Amino acid sequence: MFFNSLSFAIFLPIVFVLYWFVFHKTKSTQNAVLIIASYYFYSCWDWRFLFLLVFSTFLDYYTGIQIEKAKTDGFRKFWFWLSISVNLGFLGIFKYYNFFASSFSELLNGFGLHSSPLLLNVVLPVGISFYTFHGLSYVIDIYLKRIKAEYNFVDYSLFVSYFPLLVAGPIERATHLLPQVKIKRTFDYEKAKEGVYQIIWGLVKKVVIADTCATYANAIFDHYTSMNSLSLLLGAFYFAFQIYGDFSGYSDMALGMSKLFGIDLLRNFNYPYFSRDIAEFWRRWHISLSSWFRDYVYIPLGGSKGSKFKQVRNVFVIFLLSGFWHGANWTFIAWGFINALYFLPLLLLHKNRSNIETVQLQWDLSSLKVLWNIVATFGLSCLAWIFFRAKSIEIAFDYIARIFSNRSFIPQYLENERYSYEMVLLVLIFILVEWNAKTKIEPISGKYSILKLVLCLAALLALGTYSDYKEFIYFQF
Incomplete structure (x- = not known):
């Protein structure tokens, strides 16, 4: 069910x-x-x-x-x-x-x-x-x-x-x-209303974003040897939003329906793709798992204290365990190892706690650096997601090698006989909506909530017929 x-x-x-x-x-x-x-x-x-x-x-x-x-x-x-x-x-x-x-x-x-x-x-x-x-x-x-x-x-x-x-x-x-x-x-009417909004937004993430992205991500990853550089980049991009929409959508629905019963659950996602470095990303992605490993493994091992060797050891232990928790496959362990490599420079330079506050952009040059950091962090995450999605480490390396060796950026048709680039526009709209709501639990509440609710329901009706009630990715973990 x-x-x-x-x-x-x-x-x-x-x-x-x-x-x-x-x-x-x-x-x-x-x-x-x-x-x-x-x-x-x-x-x-x-x-x-x-x-x-x-x-x-x-x-x-x-x-x-x-x-x-x-x-x-x-x-x-x-x-x-x-x-x-x-x-x-x-x-x-x-x-x-x-x-x-x-x-x-x-x-x-x-x-x-x-x-x-x-x-x-x-x-x-x-x-x-x-x-x-x-x-x-x-x-x-x-x-x-x-x-x-x-x-x-x-x-x-x-x-x-x-x-x-x-x-x-x-x-x-x-x-x-x-x-x-x-x-x-x-019974708390306001909490229940918040719950309904969060359920609806979770469904939008799952049905409108994750399931539609999955159509294209699957087509590209399953036939990656015949895809050019542009399509391979889009495959990683689509999977990044597939897994985010799928898992954070489930979490939003879980938190929302729990509010219907007067119970608050821990927040699990906090707009992770707006992170400015990998350390911030892991404070915002699958928060309950990250904090679990931090409290019950990382800190007991010594955390960021002790010698540099112990600090590095603890980082690799925590990320390798996180990868292994996700599944019994070397690809997940490789994914954890890559994220440990990403995290290591921040730890050694004492910058792993640099970006605590919610990101804000101003009309000045400093915002360009912030925007670059967000894009670079997202790009690094997408690179790691290739290992998470691939069936083997060999396929992941081959996929990445083809991105850099093919050097063809001509639009390609996919098996569903549609260009996938309208999907890029849909994801960009989704990004803008989430950016505008990055200080809130979900984007629907607040001004014009009825209009936003109607638009969400319309999107669900329009794209829900293509979702086929697909299983959530994290059910396998």
Whole structure:
């Protein structure tokens, strides 16, 4: 069941009515409605993996209590490492076992030792990386005595399995979400209206931008050997906006529908393509994952403190883990490695915290430098995205080599028998709209909100027929 599907358009209003008009009298009944809805929502993907979600939930709930109750450090460590090892064990089996087995077999073959790896024929449970990280952060925070264990199983279950964020985030913290599910919510019309605006804008990002860009990006990447330099550059450009519109669109819809239930989720995107350097980009892209690795890996390793060697080591660890989190493929690891290389000069020159405030342009020469930095940062991101999108590292390098070796910038027809350059105009309009709204959560609210809402709905109706309710990219992670 996708957020951009007819079935979800029926599901969400039913949950909303039950939540606010039938079972609204107590916090417990509100949470029960959301739990049942969340488990139904997840079972629509594959009901068999619902048992894995429930087991993971119970494991962290129980071990969290045992860590808090433990009388000695030995027992605290035992329950802590039990939770960590089982959680990462499940993630490793379902997501990474085949990768390691195949890579090890290829290594042996390289030395002339022929082997056939034993691979598992299993489907990756949707959302496993997200709800596993929810549980890990909860257990770690209890172990470090940052929070108290939650004794209400329903409340904790809702924290882990809350359906707006269950399959693709944002990755929530117990310190932020649990206090909200432990109190009765009251309906707030203004918050609900904000939620509707954010849902609509998320749909625009997904259906109008991501799915239409995907048509062209797929055509170019799938036939890149017959494409010239201009088309290859456009392919990287289209994929950059496909993945941004797809993932940030999902996050906007998740945050928006959560507001309908009186719950605030962590912001996951903050106009990342207006960043002036890579460090700022990573403060604005997939914020919940970046901050998770910062708090639970980077800072414990020493962060930006210590010797230069340790600082460089920590940067590479954090970015390689981020790449590996995205998928069991060397392309994702290469993508993380490239971003570490981008980040390294900023760290060594102590400029990784230079651009904290929201970018502004003035009519002076200094704005030209700012604009150049934005364009250059976006260009570097697009280069890295080629590795993220390519099926192998070899294909990514070949794709990039053809950009520089072909040197042909003649417009080409694609398989859909249309020029793709009207899509460039659509993306440029999208960029201008977001630039104008870069200090807001979404562009619809404010002046002329009704007109902007009508235009968004018209765009959805006009282009939605071409989307085919495509799956969200981050569902595979």
